Amino acid sequence: MKRPFFLPCRGRHCQLVMGPAGSGKSTYCATIMTHCQTAGRKVHLVNLDPAAEHFEYEPTIDIRDLITLEDVMEELGYGPNGGLIYCLEFLLNNIDWLEEEIGSYDDDYLIFDCPGQIELYTHFPIMKRLCETLSRLNMAICGVYCLESQFIEDKSKYFSGVLSAMSAMVNLEIPHVNVMTKMDLIEGDYGNRPIDADGADADADEDDSISDAEKKRRRQRRRRRLMEKAMTERELDRYLDPDPLLMIEELDTVLKQQEEEEEPSPWTLKFQALNQAIVQLIDDYSMVRFIPLNITDEGSVEYVLSSVDNSMQYGEDLEPKEPQDMPEYD
Ligand SMILES: Nc1nc2c(ncn2[C@@H]2O[C@H](COP(=O)(O)OP(=O)(O)OP(=O)(O)O)[C@@H](O)[C@H]2O)c(=O)[nH]1
Ligand SMILES: [Mg+2]
Numbered sequence: 001m002k003r004p005f006f007l008p009c010r011g012r013h014c015q016l017v018m019g020p021a022g023s024g025k026s027t028y029c030a031t032i033m034t035h036c037q038t039a040g041r042k043v044h045l046v047n048l049d050p051a052a053e054h055f056e057y058e059p060t061i062d063i064r065d066l067i068t069l070e071d072v073m074e075e076l077g078y079g080p081n082g083g084l085i086y087c088l089e090f091l092l093n094n095i096d097w098l099e100e101e102i103g104s105y106d107d108d109y110l111i112f113d114c115p116g117q118i119e120l121y122t123h124f125p126i127m128k129r130l131c132e133t134l135s136r137l138n139m140a141i142c143g144v145y146c147l148e149s150q151f152i153e154d155k156s157k158y159f160s161g162v163l164s165a166m167s168a169m170v171n172l173e174i175p176h177v178n179v180m181t182k183m184d185l186i187e188g189d190y191g192n193r194p195i196d197a198d199g200a201d202a203d204a205d206e207d208d209s210i211s212d213a214e215k216k217r218r219r220q221r222r223r224r225r226l227m228e229k230a231m232t233e234r235e236l237d238r239y240l241d242p243d244p245l246l247m248i249e250e251l252d253t254v255l256k257q258q259e260e261e262e263e264p265s266p267w268t269l270k271f272q273a274l275n276q277a278i279v280q281l282i283d284d285y286s287m288v289r290f291i292p293l294n295i296t297d298e299g300s301v302e303y304v305l306s307s308v309d310n311s312m313q314y315g316e317d318l319e320p321k322e323p324q325d326m327p328e329y330d
Helices: 025-038 069-076 080-093 095-103 126-136 149-153 155-172 183-189 201-206 212-240 245-261 266-285 298-311
Strands: 006-008 012-018 043-047 109-113 139-148 176-181 290-292 318-320
Touching: 012 025, 012 126, 025 043, 025 109, 025 139, 025 176, 025 298, 069 080, 080 095, 080 126, 095 126, 126 139, 126 155, 139 149, 139 155, 139 298, 149 155, 149 183, 155 176, 155 245, 155 266, 176 298, 212 245, 212 290, 245 266, 290 298
Parallel strands: 012 109, 012 139, 043 109, 139 176, 176 290
Antiparallel strands: 006 318
């Protein structure tokens, strides 16, 4: 069976996938590549990490063909961080190389997998200059900032992640989507825990072979699990749409403990004032929101991809694809 299928007829689009080290950028890229290819969309991976070693998909354009971190460290005596900045500056100074490589991918969709050094997005102008070059090449860009769900375990770490995402948004001035990655780890622990895991609790009421006491016990257990799930979902929402009160609550707890034991330390009071200023900043701008990504759930991957596509108006000039080019579906 064939089904209607659309491809963009013109315009170049790319995602710039950023985020702290280990936040799941390369896994995100591979997941989107798989998803797009299954849907018959033409996508290419561009590797901008000169220290990368392994990829699920072979990059079509690879900074390592221009320069590698290993060479820079060996020949110029740089350390890993300085070496990485050197490599990216080298790329910008030889931008005609990238322009030439991109030149042959006229109507396609590129996914740039970036390195994990946070300073690249927050205070070095490297990414900004790269964006300017891509815009000059008539490319629509969307910044995708990945933050991993494990940051939620530590509120200070989580808020520093929120600030780094905000800094990237403000610095780059491009359409931007923040993604909370590795949600399978969170949802595996709480959100998706089956309510009726140890038996068909919901049907127990109808079952005459089960005693009334057992039915009551199962009903209570089911109610408790449903409440836990609702609580967890509500709590998670406070992290996906950052609730500044999370940070204040934590410091209030520390302050209360210190007041019970002795005088609060002047440092705690100073930190409280600082945190309140940060909270005010996040609240005033109210720009950062995260879309959760669970790579084990196709619906979640599709939702993230369409949010990114929408943000750069991908698909607005779609044209029906010719029937002979359509993929076959059984
Ligand atoms: N469970 C789970 N693990 C993930 C997910 N995404 C990434 N990981 C794991 O997290 C680790 C880091 O993932 P990468 O995709 O390499 O992260 P990265 O941001 O590209 O890392 P750098 O390029 O080194 O900054 C790997 O062990 C991945 O298997 C996810 O969605 N779920
Ligand atoms: Mg990577």
